[in-house]
Amino acid sequence: MKRRVFFGGLARVAAVLGLGGLAGRLAQSAQAAHTVWQIDPWKCTSCGKCATECVLELSAVKCVQFYDICGYCDFCTGYFEPQPNKLNTGAENQLCPTGAIVRKFIEDPYYEYSINEPLCVGCAKCVKGCTLFGNGSFHLQIRHDRCLNCNECSIAKACPVQAISRVPAGKPYLFKTLEGRK
Amino acid sequence: MTAAPINQRFPPPQFTETGHQLPHMTAPPPRAGALDYLDIVVLCICLALATWLVLRRRARREVVLLSLFSLLYFGFWRNGCVCAIGSIQNLTQALFDSTYAVPVTVLAFGVLPLVFALFFGRVFCAAVCPHGAFQDVMLLKPVRLPVWLEHGLRLLAYVYLGLAVVFAATGGGYIICRFDPFVQIFRLTGSLTMILTGVIFLLLSMFIGRPYCRFLCPYGVLLGLAGSVSRWRARITPDKCTQCRRCQDACPFNAINKVTPKAQQIDPTPEDKRRLAIRCALLPLVIVSGLWLGGLSGDSLAKAHPTVALAERVHLEDAGAVPGATDASVAFRAEGTAPEKLFAEAHALVARYVLAGRLCGVWVGLVVGLKLIALAWRPRRPEYETDAVRCVACARCFDFCPQEHKRRQGKNGVLD
Known part of the structure; x- marks a missing residue:
């Protein structure tokens, strides 16, 4: 023994x-400083997986509007269906499946588009329209008031271009900037 | 990457007429970093408290209360993330991937329970782990599993640990997190399949004590190994065992080893020795077959890696074997990288997976071989005792020991 x-x-x-x-x-x-998940908007292909792959029922990913580069277009390709009946706020004309984009008249011929975040599901339909045909001011970001900061982000796992990675929590957003792609 | 100008197909307006001010993007901040350190503090306090409750107070009721707190705090409040079980993968990745820096919280969650287990046994499982607590509170009427099934199922955890390490070391992802049955229930949201798996595990827990902890938990494997050399782990009774067997009946986890009957407390017979010799000779054989099987599985394991999966897809598309394209292959072609480069990268990765698969096979072979040897061993146990590896220090057996009751009446419940 x-x-x-x-x-x-x-x-x-x-x-x-x-x-x-x-x-x-x-x-x-x-690292002492903790990190959070974020989408690189320049890599994002707006495939729409963010809306479905998040562990949350309503994804932590939402569309954000970078007003500084927005063209304030009357015919916004992020707001309207490809061939809208009319350029007005009729639901049948809108691209957004949940009507989460608010269109507001500013001055002729400019309209401001902002995101009603509680309605946004992160499907990236508007992002695709805006990036393909417009200035690309709509882009996706992980919203940290919703993100659970899982050890392994299930959207990152499903992302076809590995656009999601960990960033320092001190700078938790990768918004588009006026300087463009770094 | 080179700097690319942003799209300016439609120059932003100046708003000279109305002087409209551009709104700003909102940026809700993430959870404060200080709260992460709070998690470490809570973990330390819980571990110390669990140790005191199990080893000194020897009080099941208090252990249950603490485990309920852990279930609420680490489980439902912190959504089951970060947890010690998953931290194995972060630590592994940090060892193999020099670009990955493990967060301090994860390091603490991975190491502290092991340190406690080295000295005090698996007190983490007893009252700090939310997964264990969840299953433990569900326990209704434990069924005793046959010995062969118990031993067989427990091997699964070793295999799971091996696979988790393989995937974490090669960049294939965190399978422990992905297939965690309870984290979806902690979050109250998630995929239907995983929630159903969690519910099934909880239903099983009503009749089989802690099925995940015993048969799958990879961290439990490490804690068990650490617990096997622990200095002051939970003992059924510090007094003389009267061999009433009540403790063994009370343990829902098959973690109490029974007394060797007097008639069997003999020196090993020649037959025993022969059996032991055969099992020892079998060990290298089992290890080699593990090596071989692990190497064979390397190819299929590699498919979990996104680069390998993409390379395979691109190859099939080029060969015209599959119609259409996936988001990933479209993005890859838009990027303009030569497919040969991707294929070379994938080949290197597959080679790594084959190596990792072999090592994993050796690990599993070693475990199976040693298990066979251990089963051939004739123990000589003079009294009932907790199994150092399997005991999760739940403190149930204390309450069932008549000697314990006698002592409590004398000394106000506190053991000195």
């Missing part, structure tokens, strides 16, 4: 040392 206790102790010391060594080695590269 004594021999067993001795070898048990030996194994324990070895395990503590091994675990300490491993933790020390990992702690060297470990």
Whole structure:
């Protein structure tokens, strides 16, 4: 029995040392600042998986509007169906399946488009329309008031172009900027 | 990447007429980093409290209360993320991928329960792990599984650990997180399949004590190994065992080893020795077959990696074997990278998977071989004792021990 206790102790010391060594080695590269998931809007192909792959029933990904590069177009290709009957707010003319985009007249011929976030499901239909034919001011971002920051982001796993990665929590958004793609 | 100008197909207006001011994008902040450190503090307090409750207070009721708190805090409040079980993958990835830096919280969640297990046994499982707590509170009427089934199913956890490490080390993703049965229930949202799996596990937990912990949990494997050399783990009774067997009947997890009957407390017979020798000779054989099978599975394991999957898809599309294109292959072609480069990358990855599969096979072979040897061993146990690997320190057996009751009456319940 004594021999067993001795070898048990030996194994324990070895395990503590091994675990300490491993933790020390990992702690060297470990980051104190925590990170969050975010979409690189320049990589995003607006495939629409963000709306369906998130673990949340209503995805943490939403469309955001970068007003500085928006053309304020009357015929907004992110707002309207490809061949709308009329350029008005009629539901049959809208591209957004949930009517989450608000169209507001500013001055002739300019209209402002903003996202009603609680309605947005992150389907990226508007993003696709705006990026293909417009200035690309609509883009997707993970909203951190909703994101659960899962250990493995299930959208990142499903993203066809690996546009989702971890970014420092101090700068949690990768909004489009006036300088364009970095 | 080169700087590309943003689209300016329609120059933004100046609004000279109305002087309209552009609104700003809102940016709701993520959860404060300080709260992550709070999680570490709560983990430390819970671990210390669990140790004290199990080893000193020896009180099942308090252990249940603490495990309910853990279920609410780490489970439903923190949505089951970060957890110690999944942290294995982050630690593995950090070891194999130099560009990945493991967050401090994950490091703490991965290492601290193991350190506690090395000294005090699996107190983490007893009252800190929300997964364990969830199954434990569901337990209604435990059914004793046949011994062969118990031993066989427990091997699954070792295989699962091996696979999780393989995928985390090669960039194939975190399978423990993806196939976690309870995290969807903690979040109260998720895919139907996984929620149903969770419900099935919870229903099973009513009759089979902690099915996930015993038969699947990869972290439980590590904790069990650490617990097997622990200094002060939970003992059924510090007093003299009267061999009433009530503790063994009370344990729903088959974690109490029974007394060797007097008639069997003999020196190994020649037949015992022969059996042991055969099993020992079998060990290298089992390991080699593990190596071989692991190598064979490398190809199919590699398909979990997005690069390999994309390469295969592109190859099939080029050969005209599949119609259409996927989002990934369209994006790949739009990028303009030569397919040969992708194929070379995929080939290197497959080679890594074959190597990792072999190592995983060796691990599983080693576990199976050692298990066979251990089963051939004739134990000589003078009294009932908790199994160092399997005991999750739930403190049930204490309450069932008549010696414990005697002592509690004398000393106000506190053990010295």
